[in-house]
Amino acid sequence: MRKIWYLCLMLALMAAPAFGSVAHAKDMKVGFVYVSPIGDAGYSYAHDLGRQAIAKMPGISGTSYVESVKEGADAERVILNMARKGYDVIFATSFGYMDPMLKISKKFPKTQFMHCSGYKTSSNMSAYFGRMYQARYLAGMVAGSMTKSNKLGYVGAFPIPEVIRGINAFTLGAQAVNPKAEVRVVWSKTWYDPATEKEAAKSLLDIGCDVITQHQDSPAPQEAAQERGVYSIGYNSDMSSFAPDAHLTSAVWNWTPFYEEVITKIQNGTWKAGSYWPGLEENIIGLAPFGKMVPQDVRDTVNARKAEIAKGAHHVFAGPIYDQNGKEVIPAGKVATDKELLSMSWFVKGVVGTTR
Template sequence: MRLFKVLLAIALTMLVVGTSQAAKKETKVGFVYVSPIGDAGYSYAHDLGRQAVAKMPGVSTSYVESVPEGPDSERVISNMARKGYDVIFSTSFGYMDPTLKVAKRFPKTAFLHCSGFKKSANMGNYFGRMYQARYLSGMVAGYMTKSNTIGYVAAFPIPEVIRGINAFALGLQSVNPQAVVRVVWTKTWYDPATEKEAAKSLLDVGADVIAQHQDSPGPQEAAQEKGVYSIGYNSDMSVFAPKSHLTAPVWNWAPYYTSVVKEVQAGTWKADSAWLGLETGVIALAPYGDMVPQDVRDAVEVRKQEIASGKYKVFAGPIEDQSGKVRIASGKTASDESLLGMMWFVNGVVGTTE
């Protein structure tokens, strides 16, 4: 009888320990989004990555959408940290400083900020080399335009957006040196009405392809209503403008998000800066519209493989700015540092960086 009690006690102890260990294995992962998830766009693409994380064993996820940049984001991020989240992804540029502040108060939590450049012992940053896909979409625009005027509805004049416009223009000019890119700033990330009106202003000056750097399909809808082409962003929004949509530079965050969570679970994660290119699968082009000829698709695919392999560099000189000044000399390639701080337009872009 005594032996039975001893064995029972051991079994109960093992059960308690096992239950405790199982409970500890759950990793809580939080995501903070600047816009509504909806069924397309920037936050939608991030949430597809979250959904992939949610399918991982021993993981639970949560998110808060439509969080303004600034004090509100600091409050939301702080709330997640206080609730014991193990990993928090803050997914907009304006969340950088708030994330850094919260990270200092919660040193045991892993924080990752998307599109910024600051980091700390427990805060890393990450982004994709979306300029590579922008270049490819610029090639498509260059082949498809007839007016040689491309309209670009741009969000905020920050390096990320300016870099993308420049890459788009370089891709455009690589196949159509006569074409120009006209830029209109909306100072919005997600405002369908404002972004649609900006696109209309570009259509009024002769643009027959509309590109964009925002989260809404507004610019593409404006293009379709005018009977011209469009190039989207973030996710495949072709359903909103099927007769207009040529393609779009898009995000696929699942590979990165799942890899980070695995590292946190294994105790091997370290804060660093990740800038992910075409070769990682994090960035890509959306499927082409039926109107894009096969020879155009083939030409873009060749260049895509060259960029992914490192054979071709988007920002390789000589590259001039709008004034004709050589910014990247022949035989030189722009450093990541210079790309991350890019605040000038290449020759062939019409507009100001402010």
């Protein structure tokens, strides 16, 4: 009997530290830095949906965010403030936050830093993005199918590889179903400026574009299309509520599965800092529901191509692909590498505009 009692006592003592460690485990604080307002129905809004999902996860003591943070010195101040306040994970969601975050990451080695859309990393700073060009290609297929003028308008933010890559993918998608389609580009040099972006969209409508899309956070180009009675394709999130009679679909972000995976792995100690670029196969990007005006045959064609891309049977940037001047940039039989995609600085044939 005494032997049994002693064995039970030892088992209890051995178990006590384990139970104690769970009960007193440090809950994580997670911070987000946004370049635009979360109410813009755009890029920051999409990220914030992911933040809200994280807030409901076990082991999270709280999440917070700072919106409309300018790239540069302002971003450094906000990220540093979060690190000093003991945030365990900090997500910075704009390209211009990269260098400030890298600098700060070296001063806070116990914090995990996550930078969206950049390429620099450190032992505790990861770079992540999604293969949005895949959804852009699909959206281009819709636009190419629905245009009557064969002129598609694209309001671009800044001439950086991310935006150029999206314009090229959109153009290739349009040409896949309509070889006569061309894409006219106007640069707004903004991420979020509804008035400027709406005027840029109007300038494209004035030259005969009958489908408008954009790479900015506001739904202003959608509204311009609605007012003119032509079609539009949104970005970041489903923008149909802003242009119900114009909206064909949107190329959308779904950050929730990625953010939940990151937090889970950090919690269980399996997260490894690095570069991450998931796509359709992981449901990080996709299309919003089609508008009622999109015919069933167009939907079927686009959904079939979506399935091919998701399983790796079709590559958006597979040769032969030619630039604006007719030069073969990606030869037949070749697929652009990630390095080539991440540094893309040229337009494909069919784009009317300059990369500056």
